[in-house]
Amino acid sequence: MLPLSGLRVLDITKFIAGPLCTQYLGAMGAEVLKIEDPDGGDGTRGMPPFIGNDGATYLAMNCNKRSLAIDLKTEQGRQIVYEIAATSDIVVESLAPGAADKLGVGWEALAKINPRIIYCAISGFGRSGPLGSQPGYEVMMQAFTGLMSVTGEPNSDPLRVGFSPLDQTTGLHALTGVLAALRIRDTTGTSNYIEVSLYETAAALLGWHAQSYWIDGKLPERCGSRHASLCPYQAFAASDGLIVIAVGSEHLWRRFCAATDLMDMCDDPRFRTNVDRVSHYEETIDRIQARIITQTVAHWTATLSEYRIPNAPVNTLETMLQHPQTEARGIILNFDHPVGGRMHAVAHPVVFGGRSREVLRPPPLLGEHTVEVLAELGYGTDSISQLKNNNVIRTQETGSF
The missing domain is CATH 3.40.50.10540 (Crotonobetainyl-coa:carnitine coa-transferase; domain 1)
Incomplete structure (x- = not known):
């Protein structure tokens, strides 16, 4: 029942x-x-x-x-x-x-x-x-x-x-x-x-935006797929399409650097913590984007998933409806x-x-x-x-x- x-x-x-x-x-x-x-x-x-x-x-x-x-x-x-x-x-x-x-x-x-x-x-x-x-x-x-x-x-x-x-x-x-x-x-x-x-x-739905505004007095801005408080946390261009990468913790950041062969960024004071990366957003994203563009979406999906880094290709509705997970x-x-x-x-x-x-x-x-x-x-x-x-x-x- x-x-x-x-x-x-x-x-x-x-x-x-x-x-x-x-x-x-x-x-x-x-x-x-x-x-x-x-x-x-x-x-x-x-x-x-x-x-x-x-x-x-x-x-x-x-x-x-x-x-x-x-x-x-x-x-x-x-x-x-x-x-x-x-x-x-x-x-x-x-x-x-x-x-x-x-x-x-x-x-x-x-x-x-x-x-x-x-x-x-x-x-x-x-x-x-x-x-x-x-x-x-x-x-x-x-x-x-x-x-x-x-x-x-x-x-x-x-x-x-x-x-x-x-x-x-x-x-x-x-x-x-x-x-x-x-x-x-x-x-x-x-x-x-x-x-x-x-x-x-x-x-x-805008509650966390409002809380940020009350704290720092800054109105939120349009930021596409990126996140105002996390980095990297957005879509990147691979060689044949777009892939979203979501690094939501420092533990994930270290694994991400290993997966993408960017270990030189891992302990760099500009990128060591999420606060550092948000503060140096443009430089962080430029470095990562230069690496992601060198391989296909399929390559990065497989590699990042192996390292258990949250990621997803930017699919169409049709792709989702036909995906084995949906079935x-x-x-x-x-x-x-x-x-x-x-x-x-x-x-x-x-x-x-x-x-x-x-x-x-x-x-x-x-x-x-x-x-x-x-x-x-x-x-x-x-x-x-x-x-x-x-x-x-x-x-x-x-x-x-």
């Missing part, structure tokens, strides 16, 4: 942070009911490339769920959600600021229906403060919080980190908050209201999709007791499970037909899939 089996999640999320949180709750066994706007559903459905009408981002963030397309602007639609909330353990919501309360699905409304429910609200800036009512998206948050100012090469323009770290890490903070709240409920019987935001996630760890999962046929997903990166991971449900089509769940709630055929005719719900049959 999976650790969250028996729990129900009311998922009122869209885009990345919230859906990732609920996807992982589903991967751990929870039943996840995703509530979507009948008019298009989760916005990531429309982000190419597509399988049918669903975009890759949607497909990557919405396994292990059932989809109900319900118009929350209608009284009948809200009533359906209230019935689901009454038997749910967790609500995760990431609507625009203030939208959940206006639609009647905010914390206060749902806590009255179910006093034991755990409610997690995800937003851009948090739900209070002078910017609390403002929307927040990944790229604007990377800019606003200073994350872009430390990303890129020293002489480049600020760059966006290319994999939406704020969205995804916010989803993980939401997940850990929900799990902690479940622990509180199990021990005290009380519910909880949880807030997470992209803004606070960014601040936390050995069971990271790529297969599932059958009603439109795409045989497809792949990246596994939840947690293994419980050596259990093989699997996609419990493929990403649902918009409204695919509306009729199924309404029937479970006790709605008859006539009632469901009336809801469809009144445009309160959308089902797979009433849309184009």
